Amino acid sequence: MTDTPVQAPTHGIAAIIKHSRYVIAENKVTGFSFGLFVLIVLAAVIGPYVVPYDPLASATSVALKPPSAAHWFGTDQLGRDVFSRVIVATRLDFFIAVASVALVFAMGGLAGVAAGFFGGWVDRVVGRIADTIMAFPLFVLAMGIVAALGNSVQNIILATAIVNFPLYARIARSEANIRRDAGFVQAARLSGNGDIRIVLTQVLPNIMPIMIVQMSLTMGYAILNAAGLSFIGLGVRPPTPEWGIMVAEGAAFMVSGEWWIAFFPGLALMIAVFCFNLLGDGLRDIVDPQRRT
Amino acid sequence: MLTLIFKRMLMAIPSLIGVVIVTFLLTRALPGDPAAYFAGPAATKEAVEQIRVKLGLDQPLIVQFGRYVTDLAKGDLGSSLTTGQPVAKEIRARLPASAELTLLGLIVSMAVAIPLGILAATKPGSMIDHACRVITTAGVSLPVFFTGLILVYLFYYQLGWAPAPLGRLDIFTSPPKSITGLYLIDSLLAGNLEVFWASLKQLILPALTLAIFSLAPIARMTRAAMLAVLASDFVRTARASGLSEFTVIVTYAFRNAMLPVITTLGMVFSFLLGANVLVEKVFAWPGIGSFAVEALIASDFAPVQGFVLTMAIMYVALNLLIDVLYGLIDPRVRVEA
Numbered sequence: 001m002t003d004t005p006v007q008a009p010t011h012g013i014a015a016i017i018k019h020s021r022y023v024i025a026e027n028k029v030t031g032f033s034f035g036l037f038v039l040i041v042l043a044a045v046i047g048p049y050v051v052p053y054d055p056l057a058s059a060t061s062v063a064l065k066p067p068s069a070a071h072w073f074g075t076d077q078l079g080r081d082v083f084s085r086v087i088v089a090t091r092l093d094f095f096i097a098v099a100s101v102a103l104v105f106a107m108g109g110l111a112g113v114a115a116g117f118f119g120g121w122v123d124r125v126v127g128r129i130a131d132t133i134m135a136f137p138l139f140v141l142a143m144g145i146v147a148a149l150g151n152s153v154q155n156i157i158l159a160t161a162i163v164n165f166p167l168y169a170r171i172a173r174s175e176a177n178i179r180r181d182a183g184f185v186q187a188a189r190l191s192g193n194g195d196i197r198i199v200l201t202q203v204l205p206n207i208m209p210i211m212i213v214q215m216s217l218t219m220g221y222a223i224l225n226a227a228g229l230s231f232i233g234l235g236v237r238p239p240t241p242e243w244g245i246m247v248a249e250g251a252a253f254m255v256s257g258e259w260w261i262a263f264f265p266g267l268a269l270m271i272a273v274f275c276f277n278l279l280g281d282g283l284r285d286i287v288d289p290q291r292r293t
Numbered sequence: 294m295l296t297l298i299f300k301r302m303l304m305a306i307p308s309l310i311g312v313v314i315v316t317f318l319l320t321r322a323l324p325g326d327p328a329a330y331f332a333g334p335a336a337t338k339e340a341v342e343q344i345r346v347k348l349g350l351d352q353p354l355i356v357q358f359g360r361y362v363t364d365l366a367k368g369d370l371g372s373s374l375t376t377g378q379p380v381a382k383e384i385r386a387r388l389p390a391s392a393e394l395t396l397l398g399l400i401v402s403m404a405v406a407i408p409l410g411i412l413a414a415t416k417p418g419s420m421i422d423h424a425c426r427v428i429t430t431a432g433v434s435l436p437v438f439f440t441g442l443i444l445v446y447l448f449y450y451q452l453g454w455a456p457a458p459l460g461r462l463d464i465f466t467s468p469p470k471s472i473t474g475l476y477l478i479d480s481l482l483a484g485n486l487e488v489f490w491a492s493l494k495q496l497i498l499p500a501l502t503l504a505i506f507s508l509a510p511i512a513r514m515t516r517a518a519m520l521a522v523l524a525s526d527f528v529r530t531a532r533a534s535g536l537s538e539f540t541v542i543v544t545y546a547f548r549n550a551m552l553p554v555i556t557t558l559g560m561v562f563s564f565l566l567g568a569n570v571l572v573e574k575v576f577a578w579p580g581i582g583s584f585a586v587e588a589l590i591a592s593d594f595a596p597v598q599g600f601v602l603t604m605a606i607m608y609v610a611l612n613l614l615i616d617v618l619y620g621l622i623d624p625r626v627r628v629e630a
Contacts, residue, residue, distance in 0.1 A: 139571075266438075
């Protein structure tokens with residue numbers, strides 16, 4: 001987002017509305033998912049300041065109350081407001097997803113581009129690493145990594161990034177490979193640019209659209225993976241509000257009928273993943289219409 | 294055909310070596326001193342030193358790795374810190390529970406997803422096609438533990454159709470005599486229908502949860518593959534020759550569309566084996582997933598390592614099986630081999 005000049009707010013808003021209208025008209029589903037995405041980002045940014053209750057404050061007098069006007073999503077076993085917790089959790093879940101996707105983009109993207117551009121032993125080493133990661137069921141490998149490196153949010157991010165590495169490395173590799181002898185690369189080489197410079201200034205910017213689509217598509221998976229890890233008790237610790245751990249805490253109450261404790265965080269998780277998947281599909285249709293299935 | 298299987302097996306060896314190296318490195322990446330870690334928090338300095346020598350941690354890394362591989366070859370995965378039991382024994386005892394759940398989930402999923410994908414492809418743009426699209430998009434967005442909990446709430450708490458989500462059998466039924474370890478098959482072999490129903494009732498919800506989760510990729514791939522095949526020349530020729538629609542779709546189109554579907558199964562298994570862990574936690578299923586989760590919470594690393602290794606070896610084996618199956622279905626692969 002750029003800083004809109006204060007003196008011309010109507011112009012900025014009008015431009016945004018115009019562009020949104022164009023996007024929505026182009027593809028209603030993409031428009032819808034973009035709206036959801038804006039909501040999620042809003043909840044992540046301003047959520048903690050606008051929620052009606054302190055997400056950590058317990059009040060045993062109102063424990064396990066079903067959804068009502070005072071507590072929209074009900075209260076949990078300690079009387080904490082589920083609505084406030086779900087909204088506040090958005091920031092952490094969103095942060096984990098963005099951080100892990102950014103990390104895997106840096107690792108996998110660069111390794112893949114290097115493999116595709118230089119070929120030879122670089123290609124073989126990157127390929128071998130990717131193959132080895134792919135030999136594991138991904139969630140299981142993520143469990144093993146977090147168990148070995150230690151139970152923390154950073155390691156959840158790292159594990160999620162590592163299991164996505166092969167995907168990014170492969171796409172970046174094949175995209176870089178078809179461009180290694182492209183006209184613009186030869187032109188850059190003839191004007192005296194070194195290989196590293198060509199990779200960073202010519203090849204990488206050219207494969208960015210496809211990589212960005214990939215990032216959007218894997219955001220959903222990253223959130224699911226992280227929430228799954230915290231559901232089984234890794235990473236985030238109670239009482240921190242996080243969707244996966246909230247579902248885990250509410251799971252025991254599902255069998256006794258207090259459905260709202262696990263339902264709303266699970267629903268938030270589902271909506272977030274759904275939104276990223278739709279957005280990714282929409283972006284892919286715009287960038288690369290041939291891959292549509 | 295035998296040479297093909299042999300060649301594929303050779304190709305699986307590098308994956309296996311990679312898996313063993315990674316699981317070895319994972320233990321060595323444990324924060325702090327592994328000897329102190331394995332000795333437990335209350336251990337004295339001498340005890341830690343003793344463990345260090347016992348585990349061979351005073352040796353160079355390559356010697357340690359050699360030792361790890363020799364132990365593996367003997368089927369020794371170390372012992373659990375909390376129970377003192379050998380990990381391999383525990384995993385062997387729990388594996389059938391996980392296998393039964395995963396296989397039933399996959400069968401249910403394929404039984405729904407493949408017809409759905411075929412119907413969606415034969416009538417593009419119809420209601421069923423849109424339904425297929427919605428189901429596949431929603432399916433990949435559903436956290437598997439969330440689906441499981443919703444099913445428990447609906448079918449156990451609200452409707453009372455399903456039993457409590459607490460393991461493979463209710464406490465009043467004793468398990469059948471173990472032959473395959475799969476309760477459904479064992480009870481049928483023993484001719485005990487009562488146990489069969491009891492275990493089926495416990496299995497339905499977790500299997501359905503896994504099925505809903507894996508439905509999306511299979512249906513999506515079936516639809517895409519069928520669309521591609523139905524547009525091809527030989528289908529047009531078959532239609533022009535006046536073959537019935539059923540023959541065209543099932544014998545001509547579907548057999549050819551199966552190849553990409555089988556390839557997707559590899560990816561589906563990767564998801565299924567991971568999702569299995571979460572489903573086992575939701576339904577208190579006594580499989581290897583919940584074994585690993587319990588160990589994780591107790592910071593007991595040997596079972597986790599054994600679990601990761603077992604899952605990875607199974608996954609490599611499944612991929613091998615898929616490759617061989619591919620060769621059986623596609624005669625061209627056999628000719629090339």
